[in-house]
Amino acid sequence: MPSFSRIVLGLFCLLVAILLLAPTLVVIPMSFNGNKSLAFPPVGFSWQWYANFFSSPDWTTSFSNSLIVALIVAVVATVIGTLAAFGVSRAAARTGGLLRALLITPMVVPGVVLAIGIYAVYLDTHLVGTVTGFVLAHTMLAIPFVLIAVQASLEVFDRRLETAASSLGAGRLTVFRTVTLPLILPGVLSGALFAFITSFDEIIVALFITSPYLKTLPVQIYSSITRDADPTVAAVGTLLFLATSLIIIAGLLLGMRRERT
C-alpha cells in the first residue's frame, strides 16, 4: 500500500538520482555535437570529436602518458600497499590502528597543499615533468585505496589455513603463494584497479608537476576546458566512461562466476 509519505519519498529519491546522474546524461550527448560549442542541447550529430581525439597528437600523447604512469602506479602501489596491509592487520591492535591512520593520511590532506609541497621538492630534485615524479606522487596517493581493499579481504581470511599449511611443512613463501594470495586475490585486484583509477584521474598534483613535455590526460582535459569550448572533452569523457563501465561489469561477472564455482 503506497502511502502518501512513500510517494513523496519515491519522488525525492528520483530527484536525487537525477542529480547524481546529470553530468553523465549531459556529457554523452554533448560528445556527438555537430557544432564546436558546449551549448545544450547539442545541434546535429557527428563523430568529429572522437576523430579529433584519435588524430590530435595533444590528446593521444597525453592519453598514452596517463596510461603508462597509471599502469606503473597500479603495479607499484599494489605491491607496496598489499605488504602494508599485511603489516597493519598482523600488528598488535594499537600499533596496527596507528599505522593504518598514518597510511590513510593522503586521503584527507587538502590536494593543493600537498601539490605545492611536492612541486617545491620536485623543483629542487628536477622531477617536474618526469614519469618518475608522477609515479612517486601517484603511488603515495594510491596506497590508501590498496590498503583498504586488501585489508577488507584479510579481515575475512581465516589465518588457521596458514597455520595448517606451515604445520604440514610449507615454507613461508610457499604458504603465501599457494594459500594466502589466491584467497585474498579479489581484494588485491580491486586495490590495483583503484590505484590505476586514482593515478589515471588525478589532476591537482598533476597540474603542478606537469611540463610541456609530459602532460597527463586530466591536465590536457583541464587546459582544454579553460581554453575554449571544445566537445572533444565530452568525447574523451564518454570513452573513459565506457571503458570504466566495461571493466567494472567484467569484474562483477567474474566475481559472480567465482562465487558459483
Place this chain on the structure above:
Amino acid sequence: MTATPDDGAPNAAATDLAQSPFLSRFRPRGPVWLATPALFVLLLVLAYPLGIVLWRSFSDPAIGIDNYVWFFQSAVNRAVLQRTFVVAAWVTLACLICAYPYAYAMTIVGRNMRLALILCVLVPFWLSGVVRTLAWVILLQDSGVINSMLRGIGLPPVKLIRTLPGVVIGMTQVLLPFMILPIYSVMKGIDTRLLPAARSLGAQPWKAFLQIYVPLSLPGVYAGAIIVFILSLGFYITPALLGGPRSILLSSLVQNQVLSLLNWGRGGAMGVVLLVATFLLLAIAAPLMRQKHTASRREV
C-alpha cells in the same frame, strides 16, 4: 563485517589453540616491518613536502611569523577563509538533506530497486573527475540545461555559473556518494522491527521514526558529514572552474600565491592554515564518531 555473531565462540577457541606454544612455531610471524616501503613512500612524497611547506611559511622571505600575521590581518584572506568554511557547511547540509531519505529508501525497497539505487550512487565515479566538472559547466552556464528548462516553463533565467550557489551545487553532486554510503551502511544494520514495536506501544509513526530510528542512524550521519566537510575544505578543481572572482576558495588562493605570485611563504602559510583546520576537525570528530558507533551497536 561478514562475521555473524554466532560463530564468535568457536573462533575464539580456535584462536586459543593457535596461540598454544606448539602451534605458534608453525605460524608465520606478524611482521609490522612489511609496512616499511609504504611508510618510506609517505615520508618521501608526503611528510617531506609538507615539512617544506611548513618551513617556508615560517622562513620565506624572513624567519618569523610574518606570513601568518599577513594572512590574518588581510580582510580579503579572512573573507576567503570564512567563505571556504561556509561553502563546506552548505555542501555538507545539502548532501545530508539529499542523502538521508535516499539511504533510508535503499533499506526499505526490494532487491532490484536497491541495486538500481546503488548503481545511481556509483555511476558518477565512472565519469572522470575533470570531465564531471565540465558537465556542470554545461548544466549551469547561462545557455545551459537548467536555464533552458527554466525558460521552457516560462521562468526568468538565473545566474548560476561563476556564483557561489553554482559551486555548492557542483560540489554537492561530487560529494553526495560520500554521504550516502556511510549513512546507508549504518541504516542497513538497524533492526527494522523497532519501528512497529514502538508503534504497537502507542507511539505516532513520525515520533517513532524521530525518537528511535534517527538516533540509531546518527553514527552514519556523523561519519558522512565529517568526510564531506573535510573534503569540501580542500576542494580545488570544481570551485576553480564553476566559481568566479567573487567565489574564490582557499585552495585557489594558495595556488595563486605559489604559481602566479611565486610567493612560497604566503602560499605556504595559507596551506598550513588549511591543513591545520582539516586535522583539528578530524581530531575533534574522530572520537565522537567512534563512541556513537559502539553505543548504537550495544543498543541494537
